[in-house]
Each structure stands twice: as C-alpha cells, then as structure tokens.
Amino acid sequence: MRALLRPAQYLALAAYILFLGFPLLWLISASVKSSGELNSLTVSLLPQQWHWDNYSEALDRQGLIHSAGNSLVVALVSTALVIVIALPASYVLARLKGKVRAAGVGWILTSQVFPVVLVILPLFLILRTIGLADNLFGLTLVHTTYTLPFALWMLQGYVTAIPVDLEEAGAMDGAGRWTVLRAIVFPLLMPGIVATAMFAFVSSWNEFFFALVLLQSPENYTLPITLNMFIGGEGKVSLGPLAAGAVLAAIPSIVFFTILRRKLTSGLMAGAVKG
Amino acid sequence: MKSRRVVVAALAAVTSLVLAACSGSGDSSGPVTLKFQSLSDQPAAIAATNKIVDDWNKAHPDIKVEVVQAGWDGVYDKLITQFNAGSAPDIIHYEAAGVVPFAKDGYLADLTPYLSEQKKSDIPKGVLDSVTVGNQVIAYPTELQSYVVFANKSLLQKAGVTVPAGPTMTWDQLREIAKATTRDGAYGLSWGLSSPTAAMVALAPGFGGKYFEGTGTDAKISIGQGEMALPQLVDAMAHQDNSILPVTLTQSGSKALAPFYAGQTAMTIQGSFQAANIAKDAPAGFDWVVLPPLAGPAGPAQAANPQTLSVNKDSAHVEQAAQFIDFFTNTENLAAINEADALIPPTNSAREALNTKLGAQNGWKEILSSGQYLTSAPYLFVDKYAQWKDTVATPAYQKFLAGQLDAAGLAKELSDGWNSINR
Numbered sequence: 200m201r202a203l204l205r206p207a208q209y210l211a212l213a214a215y216i217l218f219l220g221f222p223l224l225w226l227i228s229a230s231v232k233s234s235g236e237l238n239s240l241t242v243s244l245l246p247q248q249w250h251w252d253n254y255s256e257a258l259d260r261q262g263l264i265h266s267a268g269n270s271l272v273v274a275l276v277s278t279a280l281v282i283v284i285a286l287p288a289s290y291v292l293a294r295l296k297g298k299v300r301a302a303g304v305g306w307i308l309t310s311q312v313f314p315v316v317l318v319i320l321p322l323f324l325i326l327r328t329i330g331l332a333d334n335l336f337g338l339t340l341v342h343t344t345y346t347l348p349f350a351l352w353m354l355q356g357y358v359t360a361i362p363v364d365l366e367e368a369g370a371m372d373g374a375g376r377w378t379v380l381r382a383i384v385f386p387l388l389m390p391g392i393v394a395t396a397m398f399a400f401v402s403s404w405n406e407f408f409f410a411l412v413l414l415q416s417p418e419n420y421t422l423p424i425t426l427n428m429f430i431g432g433e434g435k436v437s438l439g440p441l442a443a444g445a446v447l448a449a450i451p452s453i454v455f456f457t458i459l460r461r462k463l464t465s466g467l468m469a470g471a472v473k474g
Numbered sequence: 475m476k477s478r479r480v481v482v483a484a485l486a487a488v489t490s491l492v493l494a495a496c497s498g499s500g501d502s503s504g505p506v507t508l509k510f511q512s513l514s515d516q517p518a519a520i521a522a523t524n525k526i527v528d529d530w531n532k533a534h535p536d537i538k539v540e541v542v543q544a545g546w547d548g549v550y551d552k553l554i555t556q557f558n559a560g561s562a563p564d565i566i567h568y569e570a571a572g573v574v575p576f577a578k579d580g581y582l583a584d585l586t587p588y589l590s591e592q593k594k595s596d597i598p599k600g601v602l603d604s605v606t607v608g609n610q611v612i613a614y615p616t617e618l619q620s621y622v623v624f625a626n627k628s629l630l631q632k633a634g635v636t637v638p639a640g641p642t643m644t645w646d647q648l649r650e651i652a653k654a655t656t657r658d659g660a661y662g663l664s665w666g667l668s669s670p671t672a673a674m675v676a677l678a679p680g681f682g683g684k685y686f687e688g689t690g691t692d693a694k695i696s697i698g699q700g701e702m703a704l705p706q707l708v709d710a711m712a713h714q715d716n717s718i719l720p721v722t723l724t725q726s727g728s729k730a731l732a733p734f735y736a737g738q739t740a741m742t743i744q745g746s747f748q749a750a751n752i753a754k755d756a757p758a759g760f761d762w763v764v765l766p767p768l769a770g771p772a773g774p775a776q777a778a779n780p781q782t783l784s785v786n787k788d789s790a791h792v793e794q795a796a797q798f799i800d801f802f803t804n805t806e807n808l809a810a811i812n813e814a815d816a817l818i819p820p821t822n823s824a825r826e827a828l829n830t831k832l833g834a835q836n837g838w839k840e841i842l843s844s845g846q847y848l849t850s851a852p853y854l855f856v857d858k859y860a861q862w863k864d865t866v867a868t869p870a871y872q873k874f875l876a877g878q879l880d881a882a883g884l885a886k887e888l889s890d891g892w893n894s895i896n897r
Contacts, residue, residue, distance in 0.1 A: 235755040238728070240736040260517060316551075323559050332561070411548045412555045428545040431515030432569065432781070435747070436728070 223449070230254070230442035237438050253439035254447070257429075262417065263444055266425035271451055273335055273421060274403040277342040281399040282392060284343070285350045290384070292351065293358035310348040315408050323412060333415040341413065342403040350395045357391025358384075393462045397455075404452055422448050505535070506791045508798060509563035511542045513549060513781075518814035526807045530798055537794045539565070557581045557786070564789040565798060570604045570613065571779050574854050577612035578690070583785040584610040588796035593803070596821040600849030604778045607855070613782035614803045615820035617812050619745045620776050620844040621677055623648060623765040624752060624837075629655055629740035641843070642769040645680070645707060648741075652717035655740035662717035664739040665708070666730030670871040671863045673743075675853050676777045677704055680770030689855040695862075695892040697885045703770065705874055706881055713877065723875050735760065746844065749837040750816035764837035767844040774844070777851035780820050818845035858896050866891030 224244065229237060233250040241247075257263055292303050322341060323332060331337030361384060369379040407423040414420055426448060429441035514523045520543070527539050542563055544552065550572060556562035557576065566573065566582075576582050589611050594602065597615065605613040623643075630637055633655040638647060652662025667673065675685055683700030686693045712718040719739050722730040727744050728751075734742040735756050752762060767774040783802060785795040801807070808824035813832065818841060819825045825842050832838040853859045870887040873879040879887065 234751075235735075235757065238732055238735065238751070238755045239757070240732045240738070256517075319551075320555055320558060323555050327559055327561065332559075408548070408551070412552050415542065415556075415561070417543050424545070427547050428515060428543065430545065430547050432513060432546040435515065435751075437515075 226442050226449075227446055229438065230446045232439060234439055250439065253443035256437075257440040257444040257447065260429075260440065262420075263422070263425055263447060265418070266420050266422045267448060267451065269335055269419060270404055270422040270448075273339045273342060274400050277339045277346065277403045278396050278399040280339070280343040281346050281350045282396055284347060285354050285395065286388075286392065289351050289354035290358050290380075293355040294363070304352075307348045307352050315345070319409065319412050322409075326413065332413055333419060335419055338410055338413055338419075338421070339403075341409050342406060345406075345409070346399045346402045350399055353398060354388075354391055354395050357388055357394075361387050389462065393459050397459055400455055401452065506537045506794050508537065508539045508565055508789075508791060508795050509542055510539050510565040510798070511544050511563040511567060513544055513546050513567045514811075514815070515546065516815055519811060522811045522814040526802055526811070530801055537791075537798065539798055557788075560788060562786045562788070564786055564791060564795045566784050566786060567616075567781065568613075568784070569779055569781050570615070570851075571854055571859075573605075573613050573782055573784050574607060575857070577607040577610070577784070578857075581787055582612045583787045583789070583792045583796070584612065585614065585785060585796050585799070586611045588793070588800060589614075590800075593800070593821070596823050598820075598822070598846065598848065600775075601778045601780060601820050603850035604780060604854055605782055605784075613784035614799050615778075615780035615782055616803060616808065617781040617815055617817040618778055618820050618845055618848055619747050619817055620767070620841070620848060621673060621743055622746045622749075622837075622841055622844055623741050623743055623768065624734065624748070625651075625741045625763050625765050626734065626737065626739075627761040627763050629660060629737065633657060633740070637763060638766055640766055642774045643766045644769050645704075648765075648768060649707065649711055649715065649717070652711060652741065653715050656715070656717040660737065661719040661733075661739045662715075662741060663711065664719045664722040664730040664733050664742045666725045666727035666742075666744075667708070667723045667871070667875060668726050668729075669868060670705075670875065671867040674701075674704055674867075674871060675851070676779070677768070677770075679775035679777055679849055680704075680768065680772055682770070682772040684852050686852040686856045686859070691857050691896065693852075693856040693896070695889055695896075697888045700772070701888075702881060702885055705871060705884060709875065709881075712875065724872075731755070741765070746818060746841040747816045749841060753836065762836070764840040766840055767847055774847040775849045776844070776847060777853070778820075778848035779851055779854065781817075818842060818848075820845075822846075858892075861895055862892050866895065 228244050228246060230253055231249050231251060232246040232253075233248060236247055236250075292300060295303070326332040326334070326337045326341070331340065365383055365387075366379050369383045370376075374382065405423060406421075407427065410421045410424050411427070414424060426441065426444050429437045429444060431437070510527065512520075512523050514520045524541060527541050530537075530539055549568065553562060553566065553568070553572075553576065557579075562581070573582060586609070601615050601618065602611070605611055605615055625637065627637060630651065635651050635654050638651075648663075655662040665673075678685060678701055681700045681703035683698075683703065684696060685701055687696055688694055708718070708723075712720065712723060719730075719733055722733065722739075722742075727748070730742055731744065731748065731752065733739045735752075746764075749764065756762060783799045785792050785799065789795055803821070805821065805823040805827055808819040808821055809827040809831070812819045812824065813828060819828055825845055829839065829842045833842070856862075867888055870879065870884055870891065873887075874881070874884040
C-alpha cells in the first residue's frame, strides 16, 4: 500500500500542475493558430499549422514592447516603494499595542472597501492639479498607494509570526536595536518581503482601470491598455494577436518571479536555521 | 461594469459642479492643435484614419490634428472622467448610444451650424435622427452596421432552395429556408443571441416595434405585437421548427460563426461587419453569400446606432474641430474608412461610391443595400436604457429563449422591469 502511495502522490501533483498550467498552454497554443483555426469547431491543443504571424502583428500593431517597458518601470518602482514603506510600517504595526494599532488596522481594512471607481475621479483631479495625470510617475504613485494597505496587512502578519522572544534573546546577548532588526528580524522576514513584493508587482503589472483613465497619451500606455486595444467594437477581437501579446506580456512576470523565487527559498532556509 | 458606470456618472454630476468654476478656456490665437481620440481597432482602419489625418494636416498647416489611439473597452469611464476634469479630447470617436448621454449632460458641442445642407441631405433622416438631441446635431455619423443573413450557398442548393435575389426578403422566407435546410444533421440557422437585446431592439422596426415612446426619464415602454413578433418568431424557429442550432442561442455572434463554417448550419444572422471575417476565416472553397435585407410586416427597417465623431463643448477650437469632422466625413474618406472596417457608410454618396467600387465583391452589394433601411432608434434617447438592457431585458429574453418564460411572461417582465427602474 505504501509503495503505491508515492506514485499516487506524484500523479496527483502532476494532475494539479497540469490543471494550473492548462490555461497558459491554451494561450500559447492560441497564439500560434490562424484566425480560421481559432474560429473553427475543431478543437485541438496543437495547431494544425503554426502561424507565427500573430507575434509579428502583435509587436507591429500597437507598440507592445514600448508599453511593456512602461509597465515594467511602473511595476518595479511601485513594488520598491511599497516594500520600502511597508517594511518599517508593518513592523511597528505588528509590535505596537493599544489604540494606535487598532486605528492602523482599522484604516487598512477600511481602505480596502472602497471600489476604485469611487476614487478615480478625485484622484484624477488631484494628479492633474499637480501635473501628474497622464504621467508614469503619477501612475506609479497611484499603484503604490492602492497596493500599500494590503501589502502592509500582509507583511505585518509575517512580522507577528516572528517570536518576540528571539529579539529579546538577541538583546540579552548584547545586540543593539538595529543589529537585532538586521541580523534576526530581517532574515526571518525575507519570505514575507518576497511574497509581498510579488503581490505588489503583479498588482501593478496587471492593473487596468487606473491606467485606462489616468493615461491619455499612447506613448505612456501600459501593457494592459495596449492589449485591451486588440478588443474592438461590435464584438471584434483579434484573438491570435491578442494571445500572442498576452504570451509576450507574461514573460517579464515569469522572469521576475523566477528571480524572486530563489530569494523566497533562501529566506525560508535562513529563517529555519535562525528560528 | 454597468453599475460602475452609474456610480461614475453620479460622481461626475457632483464633481462637474465643483469643476465648473475651474475650467479654463483655450488660447485661440496661433496655430491650433486638436486632439482626436480615435477608437479604430483594425489595422486597415487605423491606417485609413491616419491617412485622412495626414491629408488634413498637409492641407491645413494652421490646424494640426493629433490622433490619440484608445480602445473601445472602458472608453465610457475614460470619457466621463476626462469631461469632468476638463481634459477630454477635442474630437471624440464613439457610438451614438454612447455619446447621446454625454450630449444630454451638456458635454458636446452643437454641430448644427457647421452641417451643410448638402451633407444633411446626404445622410438618411433616420441616421441623422440618431445623432440629433433636441434640435441639435451632436455628432456626425461615420460608420454603420446592420444585421444580415449569411448563407452557405451549397447547403441551400443541396436542399433545393433558390437563393433569394430580390431587393429584400421576408422573415417568413427566412423561416421557410431554415426549415428546408434543416436536414441531414444540419440546422437551418445559427444565431448568437447570448446578448439578445441589441438584436431585438435593432430589428424591431421591421415589425413596427419601437419599445420606447418619449425621451429621457419621461420615456414610456411599449411592449406590443411589434416588439413581441421577433422573439416569438425566434422561439418558434428554435422550439417548433427546430431549425436553429440550439447552442448558438447562448453564444456570442462570433462563436455562432464556427458551426456555419463547419457546415452545421446553412445560414447565420450576424452584424454585417462579419463579412470581412468570413472572407478571411472561412475554410477554402466555402461558398457563401449574403441574402437580401430582411423585411418584416413594416418593411426592412433596422434601428441605427452609428459610430460617430463629436466635438467636446469645452474645446477651445470647436469650429476648427467641426471643420475637421466635415473633412473626415466627405464621400471619399467615409468610403475608405468603411471599406477598411467592412461597415456601411452613413451617407448616400459614400454608399454609392463604395457600391461602385466593391459591389461586385461577395456580400458588399447586399450589405450596402441594407444600409438604406437604417432608421432612427428610440432607445438611444432613453436615459435608463442601458440599465434596463442589462438588468431586465437580457435576462428576460434569455429565460424566454430557454423556455423558462412564455410570451406573456416576457412582455410582463420587460414592462414591469422598466417601470421599476424608471420610477
């Protein structure tokens, strides 16, 4: 019975990975199919004929690379800002007791209940007044502001999970406040920082509505706005080029995640050793 | 999405009051630059639009037009924010159903003084009505679509059906052909009716249906024989004749093309623009035709919801913007842009020009012919139409087509739903 258990576990894992990866496989498949094949009743994962023109059309048509560059800059900078602000704030929030903490938590939770549509108009007016509407830095600030509450909430959970005893033990050994933070708290917090960074990056990378309203000039468009232009009026969709554009759009995210995943692993190990 | 629109519109109303005092006027001296937010989405249409703009810029060095390319999805939210912040483009591309509410809220310039009698007489009255709010022309129509029947010629001939060739064909003829071609495992018709309301209100004029009397919040709904004729006909074809491929009733128009290509259905009702997709995507050797425009007891009329160009009322250069739109909508340019988008020009002269150029090509003659029957669309001028469409009509039609509601129940839901949201 035990001999069968391991293969069954692998089989279940493979099935789960296939289940998760199937939409991506289907997207890649759609990106190399002709319009005729995409609109036929014959359904197959492998295309009958490989149609690479979708990629050239996607790249030629809407300035996809330029938009991807804009998205990357906005996503990386807003991620960095989120982490820089959320890291000390989450520590204070997690370690603080009393009414101030309750007020902080209340603010975080309250900020999550407002739909974006309620804030977009005043936000647009504020940014316009300070000259940051239709501006990538303005969009970066908006993404940072919008992601920050949840990132803070997320990160303070990781801080709370680090026993205060460890910090006290460090202090007992003669370490100063900064040394405790740098040598004990920060390494243990690394998985949380990485996870929060991933969340912030994906939130910004995929964000559509703020970018749609705030950005007016095509040279400032981010990737979701550019991909959106493959969907036309009257129900017209350029499915092949859209799929090709989406595949290309996924590459920077995959690269970013691959880099961070290593840090996530090392952080976990560091935490395990020190914990 | 729709509820978001309602919220944005409400916010806009409040904010506009605050902003009224802040809005500045532009400088009218020196060379003028106009921002033209275009929604052209097909590569050929983008190229045609850019060419028209380039031609204008060469001929008018003192009035430069800059194209700002935007997408259709979310454009309402974008525009309402822009209008309220005083940063809307000078020239706005959208559809009549989208700009009429903006015109009613006072965001669009009256273009009546710039519309020449010649051009006015070139636009069919029903189409002009669709862009007339009060007595003001608030946009120039640029492109139109109609619903037409695409047919697999081989399947029609195999069933012994003579392909209709008159100026119009009746819905009864369509029903008979659908019955005759429902054989050997194939169905007569595929019709993507996942969002049925647009088709129902657009095709109702052929049966004498209007749906709405009056405008704005005073509009009253009327669900009588004219409005119920088409849904009942579809129901009869789907459930008595069994001549409509059932799954297509729950699909989008584009999805309903796949069984047509595969020879599973002999005909499909689609927006006329699909002619370009069929020409591109149909399997090699697929022999297709467009049947003559459909006519009901009241004729072949269909409600028009044209794509339009309008001018931001707060633009510092309304007159110049109107001049550009006049140029954009001349016969040659309208023919070019509609050829690129496979749509129907809104002026008689451009339609004739396109017919001369493309009439011999498959489908164009019938599609262009259907354009002459496009008429005014009362629903465009009803304030809560979008809400009624999404929350009342579409689910009611879907239940009716699924057999969960009878005709009386459908009529009651459509009326009661309207009266409920328009209180």
